[in-house]
Amino acid sequence: MSDARATVMDVTSARRIAWIRRRRAFGRAWDEYRHHLPGMIGLGILVLAVAMALAAPVLADESGLRAINTVHNPTFASPAHFAPLGTDALGRDVLTQFIWGARTSLLVGLVATLLAVLIGSIVGIAAGFFGGKIGGVLMRITEWFLVIPFLPLAIVLAAILGPSVRNIIIVIGITSWPQPARLIRAQVLTLRERDYVDRSRALGASNWHLMTRHILPNVSPLILANTTLTVPIVILSEATLSFLGLGDPLNPSWGQMLDDAFESGAVTAQAWWVFIPPGLGIMLVALAFTLCGTALEEILDPRLRDRRG
């Protein structure tokens, strides 16, 4: 009885020590991050963008997205004449579309990135940890996927699966995992040879325990930085796919807005207000993720610290 309790106590205290250490490491990293100006600018833009996306139902009426509700509005009205940001070829308010477009663009950007990094982490950790035959086969597959040009593959997949937000997420997710996989594998290969892994193995730890308790916590900073740097690529890919007509017209993203603008002749009509806001939105969000990711990389990877500035 008392033995069992002692074991429970030990486990909780060991865990608690680990958590305290982690919280301290996080606090130190945050302290450094706070003084990283580009990183804080990026974070600021992201907070604003996410707030706008979350508050979309309060900020703008969703019915304004459907052309059937806007037949009475003037078409291609400039911001000087109608609505804060003017209207598009169907009389829809550009500001309403912009606010709701943030939702779809950010949702696709984040979820597709998580999917890609999740697959990449599993493949990368497995390939690095097991090495040998399994690792070799996994890396061969990764290299094949790296070589297939991303955009044509994504286009073909999206064309076959049909246009919807879910399919765009799947398509980008399953075409973007090889880069994180390769990066994470390289890191795992060096971690695998560390003394504490040997020690833990000698004490009888299972592969699962080694991977989840020793390897994963040590690659997670890298995974975090890599995730942040993957989001801009994913957001730009989503914009391109939507522009090529593979997006969901009922849940317009910023890329879909650009497609609508181009298809409806906004360029010849010189209706710049229709396509400037979504393009700027994509650029600012992509830029913000790049700034945050670069800041994280510099803070978490001491070798890069010298490059700063």
Next chain:
Amino acid sequence: MSSRFIAAKVAGSLVTLVFVVCFNFFLFRVVEGDPVANLYRGRNLSEHQRENLTKQFGLDKSQGGQFVAYLKQTLTLNFGRSYTGNAPVWGEIKRKAGPTVALVGISAILSAVFGVLLGIAAAWRRRTRTDYGVTAFSVGTYSMPDFWLGMVLLTLFAVVLGWFPVGGLEDPAASSTGIAHVADQAKHMFLPCLTLTVGYLGEYAIIMRSSLLDTMREDYLVLARAKGLRDILVRNRHAVPNAILPVVALLAINFGFVLSGAIAVEAIFSWPGLGLATYDALKGPDLPMLQGLFLVFSASVIFFNLIADLLYGYLDPRVRPA
């Protein structure tokens, strides 16, 4: 470079090419149950039309029979007939490759040259206004959708100011020859080329900057300075040649996208190349054309990756196996 190293790399590329060819088959036929229904989503198909299409895609044959037929056709560069052009896909691709290679090739070289120059300027004047300006410009243009930049430039310089034509390869009404003809094409190419150059240049500038910053810490640069070499010689003879290696690799890899790199930008400027063909094939949707384009795009990427590997082995002895 040993012939063994070359042979290994070439063999690796061939295996990858075979993988892509097989993948292409499964992509179009096995991914979802009924490719006919998926590709004609939302359109009314009569039972008769559906049967015809099924036969045309060869979907009435067994899975294995389809695969053998597909391999035979692919090896003889027979990708079927495109629906929109009603001509052999391979002929269409050959015809449209020229304008794309010209546009993307020129843009790739221009962006590499200007990107490298900007990167050198930024790294050499580190933590100055030049450095901050170059970095901000590079990261900013890198974050833009290239086709959006194209829309902005098109609206400003072609529609509002009227300095450049709004699209196409050449003026269809003009029957000029010689220099006037070339000048007309150059005028048509200017805006798409500017778009792609600005879109790609940031990546080169960032990579050149960080590579040069790494090189600048090397001892041989201290030695070069200690010898009393002028700053400009230290930079151009000692630092830049060593730092430029990753850029050369990036350029070789980017040349792989010489066929597929401008899909959306070509659509914006109605540039009659493979990108516009992809855009049109998607609107169709034109399945044989898409399939042929996908294979050709992949083959070009694989080929230039091989070139990049070999080039790297040649330029950097550390990569070569002993």
